[in-house]
Amino acid sequence: MSDVYRQAWRDSIEDPECFWMDAARAIDWIEPPARAYEPKAGWFAGGTLNTCYNAVDRHVAGGRGDGTALIYDSPVTGSEQAWTYAELQDEVGRVAAMLASLGVTKGDRVVIYMPMIPQTVFAMLACARLGAIHSVVFGGFAAHELAKRIDDATPLLVMTASCGIEGSKVLPYKPLVDEALASAAHAVEGVVVYQREQLAAQLEAPRDHDWMALREATADAPVPPCATLAASDPLYILYTSGTTGTPKGVVRENGGHAVNLAWTMGAIYDIGPGDVFWAASDVGWVVGHSYIVYAPLLVGATTVLFEGKPVGTPDPGTFWRVIKRHNVSTFFTAPTAIRAIRKEDPEARYLKEIGTGNLKVMFLAGERADPQTIAWAEEHTGLPVIDHWWQTELGAPAIATCFGLGDTRRKAGSAGFPVPGYQFAILSEEGQPLPAGQSGAVAMRTPLAPCAFRSLWNNPAGYEKNFTGFPGYYETGDAGHFDEDGFLHIMGRTDDIINVAGHRLSTGQMEQLVAGVDGVAECAVIGADDALKGQIPVAFVVARAGALELDTMDKRVIARVREELGAVAALKTAFVVRQLPKTRSGKILRNVLRKIMAGEDFPVPPTIEDPTAIATIREKVASAKVA
Ligand code: COA
Numbered sequence: 001m002s003d004v005y006r007q008a009w010r011d012s013i014e015d016p017e018c019f020w021m022d023a024a025r026a027i028d029w030i031e032p033p034a035r036a037y038e039p040k041a042g043w044f045a046g047g048t049l050n051t052c053y054n055a056v057d058r059h060v061a062g063g064r065g066d067g068t069a070l071i072y073d074s075p076v077t078g079s080e081q082a083w084t085y086a087e088l089q090d091e092v093g094r095v096a097a098m099l100a101s102l103g104v105t106k107g108d109r110v111v112i113y114m115p116m117i118p119q120t121v122f123a124m125l126a127c128a129r130l131g132a133i134h135s136v137v138f139g140g141f142a143a144h145e146l147a148k149r150i151d152d153a154t155p156l157l158v159m160t161a162s163c164g165i166e167g168s169k170v171l172p173y174k175p176l177v178d179e180a181l182a183s184a185a186h187a188v189e190g191v192v193v194y195q196r197e198q199l200a201a202q203l204e205a206p207r208d209h210d211w212m213a214l215r216e217a218t219a220d221a222p223v224p225p226c227a228t229l230a231a232s233d234p235l236y237i238l239y240t241s242g243t244t245g246t247p248k249g250v251v252r253e254n255g256g257h258a259v260n261l262a263w264t265m266g267a268i269y270d271i272g273p274g275d276v277f278w279a280a281s282d283v284g285w286v287v288g289h290s291y292i293v294y295a296p297l298l299v300g301a302t303t304v305l306f307e308g309k310p311v312g313t314p315d316p317g318t319f320w321r322v323i324k325r326h327n328v329s330t331f332f333t334a335p336t337a338i339r340a341i342r343k344e345d346p347e348a349r350y351l352k353e354i355g356t357g358n359l360k361v362m363f364l365a366g367e368r369a370d371p372q373t374i375a376w377a378e379e380h381t382g383l384p385v386i387d388h389w390w391q392t393e394l395g396a397p398a399i400a401t402c403f404g405l406g407d408t409r410r411k412a413g414s415a416g417f418p419v420p421g422y423q424f425a426i427l428s429e430e431g432q433p434l435p436a437g438q439s440g441a442v443a444m445r446t447p448l449a450p451c452a453f454r455s456l457w458n459n460p461a462g463y464e465k466n467f468t469g470f471p472g473y474y475e476t477g478d479a480g481h482f483d484e485d486g487f488l489h490i491m492g493r494t495d496d497i498i499n500v501a502g503h504r505l506s507t508g509q510m511e512q513l514v515a516g517v518d519g520v521a522e523c524a525v526i527g528a529d530d531a532l533k534g535q536i537p538v539a540f541v542v543a544r545a546g547a548l549e550l551d552t553m554d555k556r557v558i559a560r561v562r563e564e565l566g567a568v569a570a571l572k573t574a575f576v577v578r579q580l581p582k583t584r585s586g587k588i589l590r591n592v593l594r595k596i597m598a599g600e601d602f603p604v605p606p607t608i609e610d611p612t613a614i615a616t617i618r619e620k621v622a623s624a625k626v627a
């Protein structure tokens with residue numbers, strides 16, 4: 001059955017023009033593109049379209065207005081609601097009219113800082129309808145991070161809600177928005193606030209607008225038409241962690257995104273019109289953009305928006321309950337979520353009692369899926385559990401088992417095979433392709449597939465940097481190898497990015513924050529292995545001579561990262577040490593710190609300046625573990 005996949009992959013590489021023009025037929029174009037790809041003009045040049053039209057309106061126009069588009073399931077508020085495509089069209093139309101009344105037009109940026117509620121989906125689609133460029137910021141980021149994104153994207157408006165709900169905690173969002181706007185250099189023209197019944201936010205006239213009041217005030221305004229956009233016009237900017245404190249604004253273009261995503265729904269996830277698809281992620285991440293909002297709607301499927309956690313809302317059976325209740329046929333989550341369920345329900349009692357209904361396959365991504373997690377999930381669900389790999393830069397999977405093409409081959413520890421459109425190479429430091437079995441930098445031949453980024457917002461040099469290390473290739477930043485059967489194994493990063501509970505974070509950025517704590521002379525932040533979250537950050541700090549309040553330094557380090565970067569950073573451990581392990585030339589040996597945290601025995605590196613540093617740090621870590 002993998003022959004269909006092999007043929008598709010070969011076609012996509014040998015004749016990308018024909019392959020992608022064929023895939024482009026799944027999209028309703030205003031002006032069809034003449035060609036799939038031209039190096040300068042990019043994907044589907046000459047083509048014009050509207051992504052909102054393709055995700056919503058055309059299904060209504062095609063007679064599928066009564067089909068369910070969106071199911072909101074929120075165990076944290078005890079509510080559940082569904083929208084047909086016709087109802088979704090109405091809601092999106094209303095929000096588009098609200099935005100238009102505030103002057104939003106094609107090309108304007110709108111920052112969306114909102115929780116997992118349907119209004120967030122309406123807001124994104126309304127921007128797409130108007131041709132405005134949305135930039136969704138994950139709710140777990142602090143005000144300072146939001147301010148950086150506001151200054152970079154220079155939005156006309158910010159859209160927010162009064163609060164998010166994390167398990168049993170109600171987290172106010174509006175004060176963070178106020179704080180971010182107060183510190184940002186850029187001034188927005190307005191803030192639209194959706195008041196949730198759990199918490200009322202304070203609004204300040206004339207800047208702030210109450211969402212529902214604005215909706216009422218514009219109830220008679222005509223629904224703005226779907227703007228005509230060039231294939232290369234940006235649909236959204238999504239910021240992701242780079243190796244510095246400055247986030248990278250990945251720009252997603254309308255044409256390539258729509259074509260590529262629609263293709264993946266059939267070929268990878270085996271989902272078509274009327275099927276129910278659920279990605280248990282957050283709209284603040286790329287998985288949420290692609291697979292909660294756009295891709296399922298582009299193919300006329302039903303998407304589930306889940307506001308809850310895998311455990312504790314109310315119990316580790318919540319995923320299985322949602323899958324069964326809504327007749328989900330393909331499910332996508334992060335390995336960390338399965339590890340959380342397994343930890344609380346190792347015998348899978350909830351799973352056995354509730355069942356998985358009509359689920360046929362489960363996909364995992366966001367971090368490496370460890371073989372034990374896959375084995376547990378496969379054993380207890382009796383279903384194929386497929387690891388697949390991708391990045392914010394790409395917008396869609398690039399390594400996977402193309403289940404929808406009939407391929408079911410998988411190997412625990414591997415993310416699968418190159419997805420059609422992507423040609424991988426494992427490169428040595430000198431840029432030479434390495435044979436199967438040898439580990440190196442994971443790179444992809446250019447041009448990348450249609451959904452992948454073709455620019456970074458305001459940052460052409462940052463974009464180019466991804467392609468200069470190995471000419472002719474995009475450098476993914478990951479390390480890995482092909483095995484003798486052609487499976488690709490992703491083993492980790494080659495830079496300072498870590499993956500905490502499926503969230504991409506930069507230890508370099510955390511180091512910049514830690515270095516600013518009073519009395520810190522120098523520091524290192526590393527990613528330590530964690531049984532639940534995959535990795536967690538751990539800080540090592542050296543105090544300046546004569547520094548005061550040494551006994552609170554660890555707490556101040558933790559607090560600063562939480563306040564500046566956000567709770568999502570999950571930095572809970574900081575060690576104040578006498579010195580860091582360094583080479584004679586002053587380079588911090590972060591690998592030594594990682595090994596100490598893992599409790600590994602290792603030979604003292606010959607380059608280390610003072611070997612006694614290792615023993616003292618080891619003691620500190622050991623005594624913290626005992627405590
Ligand atoms: N808004 C505000 N705060 C948020 C937030 C949001 N949208 N998302 C997370 N946070 C906060 C959490 O409340 C937590 O704060 P705390 O330190 O005060 O407890 C912190 O950020 C860390 O959150 P998280 O990483 O989610 O850890 P957790 O302990 O709350 O939950 C898991 C652990 C494994 C259950 C959870 O991480 C999970 O479901 N992960 C799946 C991740 C995922 O889907 N990734 C997308 C890639 S596909």
Ligand code: AMP
Nearest residue numbers: 365366367368388389390391392490504
């Ligand atoms: P993000 O851009 O947030 O999606 O994070 C992308 C990074 O997450 C990748 O570069 C990898 O380091 C990691 N990642 C995502 N999926 C996987 C996977 N299936 N296996 C291993 N690493 C993964």
